[in-house]
Amino acid sequence: MTDLAEHVAARDAWARSARGPLALVNAQHVDRPQPVWPVAGQWAPAPGGLTVTAAVSDGVVVDGVPVDGTVLVAGDTAVVPSTVAFADGLAGTVHGRTIDGQVLRVWDPASDAVSRFARIARFGPSPEGWVTTGRYEPRSGLEAPGHLTDAAGDALPIAGTITTTLDGVTVRLTAVRSAPFHGRPRLQLIVQDGTSALPEDDPGSSYSMGRFLYLDEPDGAADVTLDWEWLVLPPCAFSYQYACPVPPEENRIPVSVTAGERHPVDTTGAVLH
Known part of the structure; x- marks a missing residue:
């Protein structure tokens, strides 16, 4: 797996790239x-x-x-x-x-947003860490609701569920099947949590519509590791031109996950979008 520091730098570079x-x-x-x-x-x-x-x-x-x-x-x-x-x-x-x-x-590639962008703001590292174990259970025949889409607005198929415990609260999250990454099938969690709020309402917030967590898709039912430091912003956090998926009710985590990406910001630290 890519080192987290390399991942952070790659995400900033992706955001400002010609096809970012x-x-x-x-x-x-x-x-x-x-x-x-x-x-x-x-x-x-x-x-x-x-x-x-x-x-x-x-x-x-x-x-x-x-x-x-x-x-x-x-x-x-x-x-x-x-x-x-x-x-x-x-x-x-x-x-x-x-x-x-x-x-x-x-x-x-010279848009106003590209010119103003400084970095993707993140939560600081936690001494306890934000890594949990979970259980993936594949499901078949489940129809995805219309609000579970990719950035283009195309429906994402439901792959199964992942049960894990965050800050003492057990949650059963719906996982969708994302596009393959480096040839490997991936699962995607589309989640909101206690930090999901407008920045003017909560200075310690993350993007109000939610964030994504990706992991390799197991061949079947399996134990999985969830590193919440790898939570990323959806493309719609950067541009109104993207569709923004709405997390299903079960993916609205009732604790504050103070890990991963928060907002794209400009050189003053103000939220860009």
């Missing part, structure tokens, strides 16, 4: 011909992605070729997704979402 959450300035669902802010071209749904109609003077470049007319922009489910470049260093990607349209994501 602070660079996403628009995620527009395109279900009919329409313009998309703040880029050029007329965009429309098409099998496998979107089409863009533009003139050479608009400065839209798809797969390395300037657009002069109408071309297909292949979505991220294609064998070879398209790359899109715009004027002023902006870039675009197409996310395959529904049969009635797809989402054009517009990335600005």
Whole structure:
């Protein structure tokens, strides 16, 4: 496993990267011909992605070729997704979402949020530590509620439950199956706890909508270790362009987990988003 210090540095670098959450300035669902802010071209749904109609003077470049007319922009489910470049260093990607349209994501590596960002604020280390053991029990046939989604708003399948004890309180948490990481299947806990509050209401808060904890998915029922220092912010903590999952009732932990990430902050320490 990556060292925690390396993980912290990698998370800060990810947040400010050209495809990091602070660079996403628009995620527009395109279900009919329409313009998309703040880029050029007329965009429309098409099998496998979107089409863009533009003139050479608009400065839209798809797969390395300037657009002069109408071309297909292949979505991220294609064998070879398209790359899109715009004027002023902006870039675009197409996310395959529904049969009635797809989402054009517009990335600005010099966005205001990227410029203002300093770091991801974290809770300080605890002398007692925040590591618990738990029991994972896989479940089949459970339908995920509509509020359990990934950052694009796509449903995450329920994998099972994890029972653990935090600060003397036993909880049975719903675990969803996240996208594989480095080729390994992962479980994801979407949780709120006693620190989940607006910063103006509680200076010692973490992001009000909750945080994520990832762990490798066992092959079946198994004991697992939960290191709560690895709690991370969801992408929606950085940009309103992301969907924000709502933790299920059973994942609203009735204790304050003072570990892991709290908020993205600027150079003054003020909460960025």
